[in-house]
Amino acid sequence: MRSPEARPDPAFALLELYDAALPQVYGYLLARCGDRAQAEELTSETFLAAVRSARTTGGPVTPAWLIGVARHKLVDHWRRREREERGLRLVHEEQQVEDPWEGEIDAMQARQVLERLGAHHRCALTLRYLDGLPVPEVARLMGRTVHATESLLTRARAAFRQAWTGGSDD
Incomplete structure (x- = not known):
């Protein structure tokens, strides 16, 4: 042995x-x-x-x-x-707004705005825009369908925009 x-x-x-x-x-x-x-x-x-x-x-x-x-x-x-x-x-549904992700934004202010968002919005935006992952990969990481993730990203961008502008939709 x-x-x-x-x-x-x-x-x-x-x-x-x-x-x-x-x-x-x-x-x-x-x-x-x-x-x-x-x-x-x-x-x-x-x-x-x-x-x-x-x-x-x-x-x-x-x-x-x-x-x-x-x-x-x-x-x-x-x-x-x-x-x-x-x-x-x-839980309330947020308005869907057109995607105006144009121009440059201040990184410090963007981080503060992200902190004010819900965790699911922050997660989706970070994975998509900071990490640069494609939507299907974001969906996989979040355990969602691609369609649900696209909807979530739309709502997250609208929430970010509203928080960025201080509540106005301009």
Whole structure:
């Protein structure tokens, strides 16, 4: 009978990558959620998920892969937040307005406006316009159909526009 050989924990590969990848993952999340505490929490969730995955699948871990994990953690966060917000307010349908995404906008003001939006709107707009993902990928990440995601994006742009202009639809 052979004695079992000690195998190194595949999660140790993450230790080598951690110092280099931490600023990238944290920066990605902070730029999208705008809240340091939340970005720190999501960063820790990202690395814990990476450890679990490395132990179960043993696949290669790269900074790009970690950003993908962080994106999923951010989407999950927004889903949880939306469920919480939905439980606290009545759901009302917003007016659909033509898409005037023209010109340049101030990044700081845009982040403040995004913070005032509901989590589902913030999630859709961030994935589509900040991450530059196509609508089908946004739909897949949010667990929605493409048609439902297109409708959500229309409503999210209208909500963003209204928050940007301070309530006027001009």
